[in-house]
Amino acid sequence: MSVTAARPARSSALPGILRLVRPRTRWRELALLGLVAVALVVGSISLGATADARPGLDAGRVPQAADLRLMDARGLGIYLAALLVAHLAFVLAGRRTDQVLLPAVGMLGGIGLLLMQRLPQDLVTQSFGSTDLGLGQLQLAWLVLAIGVATVVGIVVRSDSWLRLYKYTWAAAGIALLLLTFVLGTDVNGARLSLDIGPLSGQPSELLKVILVVFLAGYLSENRPLLVEENTRIGPIRLPPLPYLAPMLAMWAIALGIVIVQRDLGAALLFFAVFLSLLYIATARRSFVVLGIILFLVGAFVLYKLFGHVQQRVDVWLDPFDDAQGAGYQVVQALYAFARGGLLGTGLGAGLPLIAGNPPIPAVHTDFPLAALGEELGLIGLLAILGLYLVVVERGLRIAAAAADDFRAILAAGLSLVVGVQAFIIAAGNLKLIPLTGITLPFISYGGSSLLANALVVGLLLALSDRGVEPPPPPRARRRFARLRGAR
Amino acid sequence: MDGFTLTIWIVRLLFLGLLYLFLFAVVRVLLRDLRSAARDRTELGRLIVVESPAGEPTVGAVFGLDAIATIGRDVNNTVVVDDPFASGQHASLTYRGRNWYVEDLGSTNGTFINGTPVESVAPLGYGDEVQVGEVRFRLERARA
16 A cells, blocks of 8 residues: 555645745734733833932932833844744744744743843853853843744744654654763753853753653654553553553653753653653543652652752752751742742832842842742732743643644643743742752743753744644554454 | 832833733633634544545545444445445444544455554544545544
């Protein structure tokens, strides 16, 4: 039997360029982006006016009339222009992709940009030739690059066979990346997270999470019928065929390895949580979730007993005030910041009094942006930001529900969950709901790897949301199933 | 309260208000989208014709599926396949629990899933291909 699928005739009848230029208006996206622009301009004015008044207020003078100006008009202008260009590119490409994701993510990125412009600019500096770029400008550069990546991926990706067919290649690439970090990685704050190759440096775990989701989507969609079978019984627990549990145990081992070798608790927690959610989505078996949580608890207990850095994190979580000037300093300062913010916050630019020229929370721009935002926008602002993450997750799950086949459904669900779970882990860590683990807040935290990896996620979600894409490739005959089917 | 502090207060609250206005606009779009999806949802799955040498059904035709659908040459079937290699009552598709199953109804030339012959009943996943006679169908999720 031939395996070539019948494709719609028009895809081969027209040359590529002609198919590309078939504009389709996206008024909903434009209207939402307009709201984003208005909100960010007002936020920038609030920040600029406060920043102007600060020196005077600190000197004891109260200015009588406010000189309302934007904090960094050019920076914000470039960011909004980039969003508009992305919108126009989608209009010109004429694909029927999701219209809510770009504004929602653009709002999160814009809030992050305002925060980075507000924080002391010398937290991160980098010089290119004669120009020195501070925190705000670097974040802006990464954001523009990230919007570019999301747009290009969202427009260009029309077929998912390059993801679907090479899942083991992707898994191998991911493991290679992980091993490379184990061996060559540099230690930052006692955790081996970043990889420097020549002039480039980055955090591979950010890219790894995308690769992980792609692999899991491929594996789970292919083996779903087998995983739902229950032919192994251990006491009251009914399990699928044992060989198909191997990847689950391998996942668990990889998560443990990340904790032990890389000391990256956040990435390990993220990978395992996303893995369990996808397993549940693919099979709808609660026993897997129970089993996974038991494995997690066992692993967590053993790691707690064996490793000092895990113990320290948990102890700080249980009582940060026990060592408020030492190990618990970061968490304690974050709690103070949330407390200062209260319900409405101090206003952008008015929070975070510097301690000896430094912001009181170490790593506020990467690990604690939520504490800074909680102080300046208050509980109300914080809830709005968490709501925006919920919107991103809802869109992803909605795209998954509308997907044509299992691979796309699991891929879309996984991509959105990876963002949602990551936001939850770091937000809950900042709020002392769970032990603090150092990962970034998606779209808001400073950092190139984080922004680009999350842009890749958004781009793939946009590409998957298009109803008019190429149909899924015909599945290959699965010889392994023949045995099971014959047994019936 | 002096003018400056008042202005800053207003701008601050305006920013928070605009954040919520945006969130409200987004949620309204999402709700509308979910409502329209809930209204249209009548089918449990879709059968799409991938290959059909005899031309009936035509390639690209879409059949919305109920919990039980039969495929065959007889006009009383849910999906009528006018193919010389298809039997009158060829195969049936049923949705039980969370899964689709294909049953071969004793056809002459057999029913195939992704090229593998079906012996009595076999589970079918979304994206799988069913072959009846020389006609190939692909099972897809219902449009949500």
